[in-house]
Amino acid sequence: MDDMDEIVQEFLVESHENLDQLDQDLVRLEQEPDSRELLASVFRTIHTIKGTSGFLAYSSLESVTHVGENLLSKLRDGRLELTPQITSALLEMVDAIRSLLGAIEATGTEGDPDHRSLVEKLTSLLEPAVVEAAVTESAPAAPVAETAPAEVIPAEAVTAEAVTREPVTREPVTPEPVTREPVTPGAITEVPAQRSAEPDFMPTGPLLGEVMVNTGRVHPDDVAVAVAEQHLGDQRPLGEILIDHGVTTPQEVSESLEAQSESRRSAADSTIRVDVELLDSLMRLVGELVLTRNQIVQHASTRADTDLVRSSQRLNLIASELQEGVMKTRMQPIDNVWSRLTRVVRDLGLSCGKQVRLEMEGRDTELDKTILEAIKDPLTHCVRNSVDHGIETPEERLAAGKPAEGRLLLRAFHEGGQVNIEIIDDGAGIDPRKVGAKALERGLVTPDQLARMSEREVLLLIFQAGFSTAAAVTNVSGRGVGMDVVKTNVEKIGGTVDVTSVVGRGSTFRIKIPLTLAIIPALTITCAGDRYAIPQVSLVELVRLEAAQTVAGKGIEHISGAPVLRLRGNLLPLVYLDEQLGLPARREEAEAIFIVVLQADDRQFGLVVHEVLDTEEIVVKPLGSQLKGIGVFAGATILGDGAVALILDCLAVAQRANVVHAAGDRTGLERSARSGVESAPVVPLLVVNCGGSRRAAIPLEMVTRLEEFELATIEHVGNHEVVQYRGAILPLVRMSRFLGSFADDTSERLQVVVYSEGGRSVGLVVDAILDITEEVLVASSDLDDHGLLGSAVVQDKITEMLDIRQAILAADPNFYSAGDAAREGAFA
Amino acid sequence: MSTSQFSTFNVGPHLFGIEVENVQEVIRYQPMTRVPLAPASVGGLINLRGQVITAVDLRQRLGMPSRAEGELPMNVVVRTDDGAVSLLVDQIGPVVDARDEDFEAPPETLVGATRYLIRGAYKLEDRLLLALDVQRTVEVSLAPSS
Numbered sequence: 001m002d003d004m005d006e007i008v009q010e011f012l013v014e015s016h017e018n019l020d021q022l023d024q025d026l027v028r029l030e031q032e033p034d035s036r037e038l039l040a041s042v043f044r045t046i047h048t049i050k051g052t053s054g055f056l057a058y059s060s061l062e063s064v065t066h067v068g069e070n071l072l073s074k075l076r077d078g079r080l081e082l083t084p085q086i087t088s089a090l091l092e093m094v095d096a097i098r099s100l101l102g103a104i105e106a107t108g109t110e111g112d113p114d115h116r117s118l119v120e121k122l123t124s125l126l127e128p129a130v131v132e133a134a135v136t137e138s139a140p141a142a143p144v145a146e147t148a149p150a151e152v153i154p155a156e157a158v159t160a161e162a163v164t165r166e167p168v169t170r171e172p173v174t175p176e177p178v179t180r181e182p183v184t185p186g187a188i189t190e191v192p193a194q195r196s197a198e199p200d201f202m203p204t205g206p207l208l209g210e211v212m213v214n215t216g217r218v219h220p221d222d223v224a225v226a227v228a229e230q231h232l233g234d235q236r237p238l239g240e241i242l243i244d245h246g247v248t249t250p251q252e253v254s255e256s257l258e259a260q261s262e263s264r265r266s267a268a269d270s271t272i273r274v275d276v277e278l279l280d281s282l283m284r285l286v287g288e289l290v291l292t293r294n295q296i297v298q299h300a301s302t303r304a305d306t307d308l309v310r311s312s313q314r315l316n317l318i319a320s321e322l323q324e325g326v327m328k329t330r331m332q333p334i335d336n337v338w339s340r341l342t343r344v345v346r347d348l349g350l351s352c353g354k355q356v357r358l359e360m361e362g363r364d365t366e367l368d369k370t371i372l373e374a375i376k377d378p379l380t381h382c383v384r385n386s387v388d389h390g391i392e393t394p395e396e397r398l399a400a401g402k403p404a405e406g407r408l409l410l411r412a413f414h415e416g417g418q419v420n421i422e423i424i425d426d427g428a429g430i431d432p433r434k435v436g437a438k439a440l441e442r443g444l445v446t447p448d449q450l451a452r453m454s455e456r457e458v459l460l461l462i463f464q465a466g467f468s469t470a471a472a473v474t475n476v477s478g479r480g481v482g483m484d485v486v487k488t489n490v491e492k493i494g495g496t497v498d499v500t501s502v503v504g505r506g507s508t509f510r511i512k513i514p515l516t517l518a519i520i521p522a523l524t525i526t527c528a529g530d531r532y533a534i535p536q537v538s539l540v541e542l543v544r545l546e547a548a549q550t551v552a553g554k555g556i557e558h559i560s561g562a563p564v565l566r567l568r569g570n571l572l573p574l575v576y577l578d579e580q581l582g583l584p585a586r587r588e589e590a591e592a593i594f595i596v597v598l599q600a601d602d603r604q605f606g607l608v609v610h611e612v613l614d615t616e617e618i619v620v621k622p623l624g625s626q627l628k629g630i631g632v633f634a635g636a637t638i639l640g641d642g643a644v645a646l647i648l649d650c651l652a653v654a655q656r657a658n659v660v661h662a663a664g665d666r667t668g669l670e671r672s673a674r675s676g677v678e679s680a681p682v683v684p685l686l687v688v689n690c691g692g693s694r695r696a697a698i699p700l701e702m703v704t705r706l707e708e709f710e711l712a713t714i715e716h717v718g719n720h721e722v723v724q725y726r727g728a729i730l731p732l733v734r735m736s737r738f739l740g741s742f743a744d745d746t747s748e749r750l751q752v753v754v755y756s757e758g759g760r761s762v763g764l765v766v767d768a769i770l771d772i773t774e775e776v777l778v779a780s781s782d783l784d785d786h787g788l789l790g791s792a793v794v795q796d797k798i799t800e801m802l803d804i805r806q807a808i809l810a811a812d813p814n815f816y817s818a819g820d821a822a823r824e825g826a827f828a
Numbered sequence: 829m830s831t832s833q834f835s836t837f838n839v840g841p842h843l844f845g846i847e848v849e850n851v852q853e854v855i856r857y858q859p860m861t862r863v864p865l866a867p868a869s870v871g872g873l874i875n876l877r878g879q880v881i882t883a884v885d886l887r888q889r890l891g892m893p894s895r896a897e898g899e900l901p902m903n904v905v906v907r908t909d910d911g912a913v914s915l916l917v918d919q920i921g922p923v924v925d926a927r928d929e930d931f932e933a934p935p936e937t938l939v940g941a942t943r944y945l946i947r948g949a950y951k952l953e954d955r956l957l958l959a960l961d962v963q964r965t966v967e968v969s970l971a972p973s974s
Contacts, residue, residue: 288878530862581864624882625910626968630865636873636880644861644873644880 011052012105013273015097018045022094023343026087030346033082042090043072049097060110061100067122068093074126088350089121091343208238211256212248222247276369279330286319286326287619293319294616294640331366334412334421337376338363341383345408348387355394355405356387365412367419371513374493375421378486382423382509383408385483390427390507400504402426418537423509430501432458442466452699454757459499463487494537522618522637524645525596525609528583531645532609533618533637534596538650540604542612543567543595555593560687560771565595565606569726571706572597574606575657577648580632586610600654607653616640620647632656658684685773686753687799688766690735695770695799697792702804704756706769711748720811723752723763730754732763733811735802755808762811764804830928834950834957836921837904840892842942843921845950845957852907854920857900858883867968871916876905883914884966891941906962913966926950926957 022045029038050065068090074080096115103111209223226241234241239253293315300312338360349356367375391397391406398404411422432455439445439461450458461467465484490497495513514520514537522533523542543565545555556563556574563574574595578585595606618637627633634649684700709723714732716722721732732752752763792799808815834845835854860872860883871885883903887894895901901916930951934943942958945965950957 291878530864583864621880623880624913626870626882626884626913626966627863627866629969630863632865633863636861638875638878638880642875643859644875646861646863646873 008056008104008108011056012101015049015052015101018049019094019098019101020339021045023091024339026090026094027342027346029082030084030087036076039072039076043069043076046072058100058104058110060115061097061104063119064093064096064100064115064122067119067126071122071126080126084350086125089118089125091347092118093122208253208256208260211260212242212252215256215259217252217256218242218247274329279326279369282326283330286323289319290323290617291619291638295642298640327368328366330369332369332372333364333366334372334419335360335363337372337379338410340376341380341410344380344383345387348384352388353393354387354391356391356408357405358408358410360410362412365414365419367513371419371493374489375495375511375513378489378497378511379421379423381483381486382511383410386423386425386427386507386509390425390429392428396428400428418512418514421511421513423511424506425508426506429503429505430459430462430499430507431503435459435461439464439467452701454701457701459501462499463497520618520620521615522647523596523615524613524639525577525594526611526613527577527581527609528586530583531613531639531643532577533645533647534598534607534650535634535647536615538598538600540597540599543597543606544612545593545595546591559769562772563608567597567606569705572604572606573659574608575653575659576608577653578610580653580657598650598654600651600659603654603659605654605657605659607650618645618647685799686769687771687773688735688751688753689768689770690739690766694736694739695797696735696739696766696802697799698753698764698802698804700772702755703753704761705754707752707754707763709750709752709763711750714750721765725754725761725763728761730761730763731811732765733807734765735807736765736767738807738810739800739802755804757815760812760815762808762815764807764811831925832928834924834926834959835904836924836957837902837915837917838919838921839886839890839917842890843955843957844886844917844946844960845924845926846904846906846960846962848923850906850962852905852912855903855905858903858914869968871901874903874914876912876914879912881905881912881914882966883916884968885916886965887916887918889941889965889968890945906966908962908966910966915965924950924952924957926952931959 022042025038025042025045029035029042032038046065046069050062050069053059053061053065071080071086071090075082075086080086096118100110100115103109209218209227212218213220213223222242222245223238226238226245229241230236230238236244239248239257242248243250243253296312297316300308303309342358345356345358348354386408387406391408392400392402394404397406407426409422409424411420411424413420436445436450436453436458439458440447440450444461444464444467445453453461462483463486467483487497490511490513493513495511498510498512499507500510501507521536523536523539524531524533526532545565556565558564563576565572565574572595576585577583594609594612596609596612597604597606616639618639620635621637622635623633632649632652634647634652636644636646639645685697686700686703687695687697690696707725709725713723714721715724717729717731721734722729723732724730730752732750747767750765751767751769752765753769754761754763792801833848835848835851836843836845838844855876858874858876860874862872863870863882869885869888871883871888873880874883885901887901895918899918901918902920903914904917904920905912905914927950931948932951933948934946935949935956938946938949945961947959947961950959
């Protein structure tokens with residue numbers, strides 16, 4: 001019984017694999033209905049399943065596959081043309097097989113499924129078949145009876161194994177309409193005998209004729225003659241005919257048969273199945289080896305022993321190769337996941353009445369198996385989403401001047417130690433206005449918040465829990481769970497999701513994920529005497545500021561306590577690691593300041609560390625449950641000298657330092673969504689002084705840069721003040737005049753808040769920049785005054801909230817109308 | 829009459845014990861990496877043959893004054909539900925056979941963190957052996973630590 005179980009088990013594993021292939025082949029077949037290769041592959045798969053299920057006495061499975069096989073053989077013989085109905089029926093058959101296999105796997109029996117309607121459907125599709133029977137008749141090859149005796153192989157050698165797999169004997173393909181050596185009885189007997197002599201199978205190993213020709217035992221011409229005789233109705237196996245012709249001996253034939261089966265076995269034995277558990281433990285061991293290697297290499301470098309140094313270098317090399325090798329065993333092409341999507345897209349396209357062409361680029365891009373598993377669902381959801389919401393119906397597409405068939409492109413490529421997966425559609429795109437309206441309706445944002453959001457941020461709302469743009473709830477998507485799950489799942493494995501979209505042109509979803517989770521390249525730094533590792537994934541660049549520079553005022557500047565660095569014209573917020581970790585600040589004045597520029601979400605920030613040490617490959621070790629709650633550490637690792645170093649979670653550090661507002665916003669949003677009551681939003685503000693002692697605040701999101709201009713550089717266009725800025729004309733508006741207060745124009749230098757969007761910029765001239773603050777707006781009054789949205793208490797002082805939109809329009813009346821509709825959507 | 833075997837160690841004035849089957853190993857002082865922002869009773873992280881494990885400082889955990897400068901703790905590595913955790917102790921004592929009949933619930937004289945962290949005491953001939961509740965001890969975020 002154990003042997004039986006094993007056979008069943010193997011059958012299940014093999015069949016599941018085959019079914020995935022089948023899905024893909026069938027969908028491809030629909031596009032290339034004439035591909036004999038695909039048909040042959042599909043037929044072969046079904047045939048194998050049928051053969052084995054017959055042998056294992058799974059009668060339902062056998063009956064379903066049997067009609068399927070009949071249908072396929074007609075297709076293959078060109079007696080039937082592939083229609084979408086046939087493809088659908090065949091796919092339905094694949095599903096039925098899958099569910100039967102599932103039942104067998106779970107219960108050991110097929111259960112009591114009713115597939116009669118499917119069988120009937122498949123049978124009815126067989127009917128209109130005979131149309132092109134003429135084609136087969138005219139084919140030069142005469143049919144060969146299926147029941148012909150097997151080759152010289154003795155009957156008892158036809159073991160269960162041979163039957164379950166495929167017939168052992170087969171013949172050369174040399175002359176065009178290809179012939180097949182008669183097959184073993186049993187496997188094929190139910191197949192209608194009137195089939196043509198086309199091969200059931202693509203050969204997986206060399207044919208007997210080939211073997212004999214290659215070993216020089218017979219002349220190719222002799223084989224050709226023998227094969228021709230088979231065509232003409234000689235039912236004897238090739239070997240026998242050849243012996244009969246006197247061109248070879250029985251001895252040689254049996255030797256060749258042996259060689260043939262041997263080479264076949266070696267093809268089957270070239271891959272083995274390995275338990276993933278085993279690979280995981282191997283991976284762990286290699287991780288340890290890498291660490292030990294690091295230690296030895298470091299140790300050896302301090303010794304004068306050349307032999308030790310040499311062997312440690314060798315060890316270094318071997319360990320690296322071993323690591324790479326083991327990593328490779330866990331790597332699988334992304335196609336393993338993508339291949340399922342062809343079916344998803346086809347079915348979905350049909351049920352939505354959309355025509356979708358699925359294209360794939362970079363299908364051989366490899367990913368760690370665990371990661372591949374983890375992105376399967378998010379990826380599937382993204383693709384469903386693109387078909388369901390992205391691509392329009394053919395009518396809509398034609399009306400919009402696009403081809404009726406929508407294009408969905410999956411692209412995968414490696415970049416900087418990460419894998420990028422893009423899901424690109426040429427559909428309707430995502431309208432930020434609709435997204436904004438929907439988010440409002442769902443209570444995900446307040447109108448205030450929405451007004452302050454950039455177009456990008458509005459688009460990102462689709463990743464919020466409870467968001468769905470589908471007008472109607474379909475069985476595909478639109479249940480309000482989905483894109484947020486995509487985001488959570490991707491983030492769980494250290495990845496990010498992003499979306500860009502142009503209304504009317506399409507959308508691109510971009511998923512970035514690490515190649516592997518176990519071993520990552522990292523930068524080691526020190527802070528207050530301890531070493532920390534920063535994953536290079538988040539690393540953008542390193543900046544070293546000489547002490548002299550910082551003194552000259554070129555370096556770190558403070559906006560009322562908040563440190564910032566001007567980096568190529570942009571303000572980079574700075575975060576002191578020692579401060580964030582509650583560690584003592586540097587006592588002595590350092591000669592240089594090291595800033596690690598990091599990417600957290602979509603923002604960059606500078607992490608001020610004490611020293612930058614090195615980059616190395618580190619093995620990520622989990623932290624004990626005692627330390628999980630801290631949050632700013634992603635794990636720990638063991639450094640080359642054996643010491644433990646903590647790995648910084650850059651995003652968490654950024655959130656802790658309030659550099660990334662997403663988390664704060666999100667909790668704020670969630671809070672208001674849950675309570676249904678508008679709660680006071682936390683808003684980062686730039687506090688400025690304008691018009692005497694008036695304090696005013698600008699949402700930080702409306703600040704692109706802070707600049708300083710000499711009064712002398714101001715020029716005039718009409719009655720507008722402008723300044724040349726980055727090769728363009730920057731219109732200025734003096735906030736004090738705009739607000740109608742006393743204008744302090746005596747200053748020689750102008751403090752300007754620059755806001756850019758869609759390639760246009762305006763400069764708001766303020767008297768002084770006071771502070772950047774993140775405040776819960778405690779109280780606000782809406783004293784209706786020109787240019788103000790109201791006032792609020794910010795840092796215990798009454799502060800006016802500037803109406804930036806109005807101010808911008810005062811500087812550039814066309815600022816919003818000149819852009820495309822999409823951009824304006826953000827403010828609608 | 830049944831007995832249990834305890835691996836014993838000193839922390840401050842007390843003798844503590846953990847059932848030997850819960851003790852993975854006892855090792856001398858290991859250099860530790862401090863963990864910023866962690867609860868005070870987390871002494872740091874140590875490298876135990878390639879495994880990173882958390883060291884819980886029992887003095888901190890029990891609300892006792894810190895060890896004097898230069899006094900190095902020993903590591904008692906215990907098995908817990910979440911893997912190995914090291915307990916930093918002052919001195920390692922012998923393995924003691926304690927009779928079950930000598931067990932009593934925590935004495936009334938014991939208060940605060942120590943009372944929370946022990947299951948009870950065995951009355952040995954010359955002194956009391958406090959049986960440590962390992963799970964409670966390593967859940968540093970939960971209990972009173974002062």
